[in-house]
Amino acid sequence: MTSKALMVNAAELLRRPGTERTIATTLTTAELGLSDQRFRPDDTVTANIRLESLSDGIVVLGSVDVPWQGTCRRCLRELSEHAVCEVDELYQSVVTNPNAFEIAGDQLDLIPMVRELALLDTPTAPLCRPDCAGLCSVCGTDLNELQCSCEAPAHGSPWDVLDQLKGRLDAN
Ligand SMILES: [Zn+2]
Numbered sequence: 001m002t003s004k005a006l007m008v009n010a011a012e013l014l015r016r017p018g019t020e021r022t023i024a025t026t027l028t029t030a031e032l033g034l035s036d037q038r039f040r041p042d043d044t045v046t047a048n049i050r051l052e053s054l055s056d057g058i059v060v061l062g063s064v065d066v067p068w069q070g071t072c073r074r075c076l077r078e079l080s081e082h083a084v085c086e087v088d089e090l091y092q093s094v095v096t097n098p099n100a101f102e103i104a105g106d107q108l109d110l111i112p113m114v115r116e117l118a119l120l121d122t123p124t125a126p127l128c129r130p131d132c133a134g135l136c137s138v139c140g141t142d143l144n145e146l147q148c149s150c151e152a153p154a155h156g157s158p159w160d161v162l163d164q165l166k167g168r169l170d171a172n
């Protein structure tokens, strides 16, 4: 099944520069073609997109909300999150801007672009939070919740390294 909501009649927009068109739609991750383990096939992707025609192309702006699943790479917690992908793209019939996508025919299919953004903005090795403390490598305790009594691994603080470096520099 494919979604027609992200198909736009480009010819109509290009005929009148300055025309705006908004698309607010939902589709499933499967309809968007997201099929790896980060996505559940029936989850809902929400797209809010505005198109604006110029004399030589169509600007596509907006955001797309994509639900994803994963496992924190440090503490192994199951994650169920959303990526909000910012859309800011240019489509041209005759590509003069190196960053522009080509409009092939009269229809503009936004699905491949939205799919690419979703894949880029969804982490493959996520963290539950940037400072996740992870699991103790000795006993497996989740250090976000409990402090265990295992010996700390034998690495010093970053300051020790700096002191050593400084000592070496001073010696020269
Ligand atoms: Zn974590």
Ligand SMILES: [Zn+2]
Pocket (backbone or CB within 6 Å): 136, 137, 138, 139, 140, 141, 148, 149, 150
């Ligand atoms: Zn431990």
